[in-house]
Amino acid sequence: MTVRTRIAPSPTGDPHVGTAYIALFNLCFARQHDGQFILRIEDTDRVRSTAESEQMILDSLRWLGLEWDEGPDVGGPHGPYRQSERGEIYADHARRLIEAGHAFRCYRTSEELDALREARKAAGMHLALKPADLALPEEEQARREREGWPHVVRMKVPASGACVVQDMLRGRIEVDWAQVDAQILLKSDGMPTYHLANVVDDHLMGITHVLRGEEWINSAPKHQLLYEYFGWEMPQLCHMPLLRNPDKSKLSKRKNPTSINYYRRMGYLPQAVTNYLGRMGWSMPDEREKFSLAEMMAHFDIQRVSLGGPVFDLEKLTWLNGLYIREELDDEAFLQALREWAFNEQYVREILPQVRPRVETLADVVPLAGHFFSGLPQIDETSFDAVKLEREDLLKLLQFLVWRFEPLPSWHKEALLAEVKALAGHFGLKMKDFLAPVFIAITGSPSSTSVMDAMAILGSDMTRARLRHAIGVLGGVSKKQAKRFEKEYREL
Ligand code: GLU
Numbered sequence: 001m002t003v004r005t006r007i008a009p010s011p012t013g014d015p016h017v018g019t020a021y022i023a024l025f026n027l028c029f030a031r032q033h034d035g036q037f038i039l040r041i042e043d044t045d046r047v048r049s050t051a052e053s054e055q056m057i058l059d060s061l062r063w064l065g066l067e068w069d070e071g072p073d074v075g076g077p078h079g080p081y082r083q084s085e086r087g088e089i090y091a092d093h094a095r096r097l098i099e100a101g102h103a104f105r106c107y108r109t110s111e112e113l114d115a116l117r118e119a120r121k122a123a124g125m126h127l128a129l130k131p132a133d134l135a136l137p138e139e140e141q142a143r144r145e146r147e148g149w150p151h152v153v154r155m156k157v158p159a160s161g162a163c164v165v166q167d168m169l170r171g172r173i174e175v176d177w178a179q180v181d182a183q184i185l186l187k188s189d190g191m192p193t194y195h196l197a198n199v200v201d202d203h204l205m206g207i208t209h210v211l212r213g214e215e216w217i218n219s220a221p222k223h224q225l226l227y228e229y230f231g232w233e234m235p236q237l238c239h240m241p242l243l244r245n246p247d248k249s250k251l252s253k254r255k256n257p258t259s260i261n262y263y264r265r266m267g268y269l270p271q272a273v274t275n276y277l278g279r280m281g282w283s284m285p286d287e288r289e290k291f292s293l294a295e296m297m298a299h300f301d302i303q304r305v306s307l308g309g310p311v312f313d314l315e316k317l318t319w320l321n322g323l324y325i326r327e328e329l330d331d332e333a334f335l336q337a338l339r340e341w342a343f344n345e346q347y348v349r350e351i352l353p354q355v356r357p358r359v360e361t362l363a364d365v366v367p368l369a370g371h372f373f374s375g376l377p378q379i380d381e382t383s384f385d386a387v388k389l390e391r392e393d394l395l396k397l398l399q400f401l402v403w404r405f406e407p408l409p410s411w412h413k414e415a416l417l418a419e420v421k422a423l424a425g426h427f428g429l430k431m432k433d434f435l436a437p438v439f440i441a442i443t444g445s446p447s448s449t450s451v452m453d454a455m456a457i458l459g460s461d462m463t464r465a466r467l468r469h470a471i472g473v474l475g476g477v478s479k480k481q482a483k484r485f486e487k488e489y490r491e492l
Contacts, residue, residue: 003035004206007061007068008198010042011054013409014259014460017312018213018243018251019057021277023066024293025240026211028278028300038205039071041082042198044191049084052410060260064274065293070205078205083197090192093200093230094153094185102229103185106134107144107151128181131156153186155195155226163221168209168238169305175221183222195219199226207235211302214239238302241281244309251312253406253461262461263317266375267341271328272321280310290323342373350457354449368448372457376469377444384474386446387437394437395477397427399485400492401438402467405460413456420452426492441470 005026009019023039030037039061043049058073070076080086097103108116116133120126134154136144144151158177165173185196192200202210217239227234243251251258257266263273271292278296279289282305291299329337351372355365371377387394404419424434439451442463448454455463471477477485 001208002206003030003033004038004208005030005035005211006038006040006202006205006207008040008042008201008212009057010045010048011050011057012045012048013053014253014261015053015057015060016258017260017263017273017277018258020061020064020066020260020273021243021280022211022213022240023061024064024274024277024296025282025302025305026209027066027068028297029209029211029302031297032300035208036069037067038076038078038207039068039081040201040205041072041084042194043082043084044194044197046084046189046191048409050410054082056261060264063264064260064270064277066274083192083201086197086201087190087192089204090186090197090200091190094192094196097155097185097226097229098153100229101156103153103155104131104134105145105151106154106182106184107136107141107149108134126178128179130159131182132159134182150188152184152188154182154184155222155229157182157222157225163224165220165224165237167217167220168236168302169307170239173217173220175218177221180221195222195226199223199230202235203227203230203232209238210235211238211240214242240305241307241309243280243312246311246313248309248311253464256312256314257461257465259459259461261459262465264341265459265462268317268321269324269329269337272317272324275324276312276317276320280312281305281307290320290327347372351449354453354457358449371443371445371448371454374444376466377441379440379444379470380473381475383440383444384437384470387440388433389437391474392481393427395471395474395481396485396488397423397434397437398441398467398471398474399477400426400489402464402471403489405464405467408460411456411460413452416455417452437470438467441467 007019007023007026009015027037029035039058041054043054054072058071061068068074070078070081072079072081075081094103098105113129116129117127120129120133131154135141157180161177163175163177163180165175167173183195184193186192201207220237220239224234245251245255249255253259257263260273264270274293275291275296278291278293284291284295284299285304325334325337351369354372355369358368359365384394389397400423401419404423405416408415408419420434420438421431424431427434435451436446439448440446442451442454442458443449458466
């Protein structure tokens with residue numbers, strides 16, 4: 001048997017460090033067994049998926065040195081590798097399940113579903129809807145079918161009993177079937193859900209081992225049942241521990257930069273980031289902290305993964321990055337790293353239009369455009385002295401901006417401007433006054449190049465990190481303030 005593993009990202013946002021972490025472990029596992037590593041794009045969510053996000057994911061994984069053997073960009077014998085191009089395959093498999101009596105067309109309306117859930121709740125039962133709840137009287141089912149009502153396809157699931165799933169790291173996992181609902185497999189628009197597409201593709205692509213984040217454990221019983229229904233052998237499952245913030249909460253972009261774009265822009269070296277991700281829950285047999293991808297592959301053993309939530313600690317990563325710069329780069333390599341980072345024609349060209357109208361000598365460029373070549377600006381409380389806002393309002397303004405920027409699906413100047421305008425209106429401030437503190441947070445000085453352009457160029461994670469940094473130097477948002485802010489923000 002050839003070992004085949006995969007990473008299956010959904011292209012719905014910035015490339016996440018968690019994706020790189022799971023990709024790294026899948027890659028090492030495959031290489032250790034002389035196997036193959038596949039990249040599949042799970043873009044069945046047509047509303048949230050974007051080509052831009054897909055490209056960023058491919059670019060960042062490649063930047064980190066995580067190469068795949070098959071994928072949407074390199075091809076391979078099991079394509080297409082983008083789920084949006086495999087619609088017929090899923091529809092066909094859903095039909096097969098219906099014909100075999102393992103799935104059914106469900107014509108229930110959303111009002112009916114709510115009522116069914118209410119009824120279960122009132123009866124003190126688990127909220128998971130079961131096939132028996134959803135079944136309609138035969139005539140009514142026939143009528144809705146005849147009249148062409150919108151419907152979904154759901155899988156049948158047992159009403160009770162225990163489902164046992166084996167996990168490579170966790171051993172036996174037992175889940176009560178009562179908690180598992182009659183999962184939707186095909187949505188009313190005919191698109192598959194994650195569960196159907198994932199199982200069908202893992203099988204058709206010959207995946208033998210699924211290493212994925214622990215947030216998918218609850219899906220395992222449904223997946224196992226689908227494999228049984230199809231009569232296929234299930235890949236071995238391995239649920240990896242989730243990355244955590246130093247306070248042990250789940251790593252999320254609300255608190256920390258999670259985009260690989262951010263680490264790239266901050267000037268971390270790809271070798272150091274990959275090495276650091278390899279330290280997440282795993283260690284070399286001799287416990288050394290610094291090792292290359294090749295060394296990790298050579299010594300890899302999945303059983304050495306420990307399940308205690310690994311902490312993604314920026315300070316440690318920065319320390320490791322420093323080691324790489326000092327110990328691994330000679331002058332030539334350092335120069336090359338700088339070129340790849342920001343001292344290259346493409347990036348400088350992007351900045352030129354910001355700078356040219358504002359300088360008198362070439363030497364003015366460095367102080368004026370420094371914020372394009374730095375991490376978090378050197379600011380403190382006094383940097384905001386000239387801003388005529390109460391401290392509370394100042395914090396609120398910065399915090400609201402972070403929140404408005406967080407969910408933006410794509411990052412370009414017009415979209416940012418729309419958010420800024422909306423908030424300036426809410427605060428009853430002229431754009432200029434609203435932007436004054438933003439200016440300082442982003443560029444580190446009260447006047448500089450256009451702050452709107454700077455944010456667009458710096459990207460989403462770096463912009464939000466600088467805004468959060470400003471909130472931090474202003475003393476941070478207290479728990480009480482956060483409550484007030486959240487309430488007001490919800491009412492916006
Ligand atoms: N598309 C899923 C994700 O975004 C894949 C999960 C899996 O590996 O099964 O993480």
